[in-house]
Amino acid sequence: MKVEFLVLLAVVFMLVLAFGIIFFVIMYQRRIIRHQHDIRNINDQKQLELIQASIRGEEDERMRIASELHDDVGATLSSVRLFLHASAKKDADPAIILQSKDLLDDSITKIRNISHKLQPAMLLQLGLYAALQSFTAMISKPGTIAMTYHSQPIPRLHDDVELSVYRILQEFTSNIIRHAGATTIELDTAIIASTLHTTLVHNGQGLTEEDYQQQIYKKGSIGLKNIVNRLKTINATISFGQTAEGKFTITIITPLSIT
């Protein structure tokens, strides 16, 4: 009886073990599938948010251009029209004509600025290095914000890399001026081992890595989501930190070759 029992026990044990392994495989596979499904859902959600952010960013940009054209350039041109209309009634008054000329110059500058923001001609023609020099000069306003740019001349990069890096820096600079309350911004670019290292250092209230991660998953934060989109398209990485003096840094590392 003892031998019979032991043999039976061995067979039963082996079968239970076999069924156990099969059950484990089924459950484990289901768990992995569920996990992958969750990850896919999160990614889809994130992708959707990025697309929405991109669309809203585009709409905001259009609204900003429309308001700049309407409120700024439109108003100036209306004044010029009034001055010219007044001068047509009287004999030519040199003061009015000069004032009109000044207003037209002002309008031309404004239109040039808008055009430059929309399509930085310098970036397309002369490359990132020249475009960033021009951009730095445009941002700096004595008494309000001082922006400096240090770099060795950068060779021409892939169009997408140049445009994306430029737009990302535009967005970050705009955020630093509007939200961080910085008074100085230092921009550095360098080519290190087939990657472009771009660093922004400012003395305002900057973002930490944690803040950045929280912000990009939050609703809104269209600017940051656009940055994430652009970083993705050029396979770039971003990191946030602080210098010993307490200044905030943003570093973007972009591979020079795009696949």
Next chain:
Amino acid sequence: MTYGTITPATNAPKQHNNKTAIHLTPEHHLDFLHLVVLLPFIQVVVLYASNFSGLLPVFTGRRLRGLLWYYCIASLVLDLVQLKVLGLGLRHMGDVFFILELLLVGFYLNKKLFTGTGKKANGITILILLVYYLADTFHKAQRRTNLEAAALLHAYFIVILFFAFVKIIKDMEYIHIQRSPFFIFCVGFFIYVSGSCIIMLFDPLLGKEYEAFAGNMWIIFNFLNFLKNILIGYSFTLKNTET
């Protein structure tokens, strides 16, 4: 492959009854008697179900014509030989079957699971096992199937099927695993080899004294064979079956 004859079970009731009746309550005794009466019947039913279940995979896989299908043919032929349907009575038919099982299922799994060096190593393992089986069988020169060596072959299959389950989990080719023909085959074959390995290992050791018990153990074997045939037959009906 189906194993066992109807005769050993006729001894079973006497032996079990004599040994255990003292310890049983009247209710248990009644249940036990029922089982004792039913046992030969169960044995016959399971034996025939096991033998003829081989027809299912042979039928469902007739268009696939792969290694597995030929294995099912070999299994069915042996089953019918054992039932004397084909009028043959070869002494080493079981040995021939286990060798075919090793080669057909072994190389099928080798093709499905391994690549490169792993494939070569497993192929060599199969050949070593084949040589061992043949050498051991000729060396023993016994009048029955070499079940100890066959148990070793099934132990080898247990290890390989374990790799198969790991691969199934890793590859994740199917969202519903029950739709994977390879998984269904692995389940059927894994259950079959797990039970049969122990049964075949102990059967020669039990000897004359436990002949009736060994006969009853083959009921389990036949049931596992039945289950294996049904699952392989089902796996052949699933899409993307590769044999």
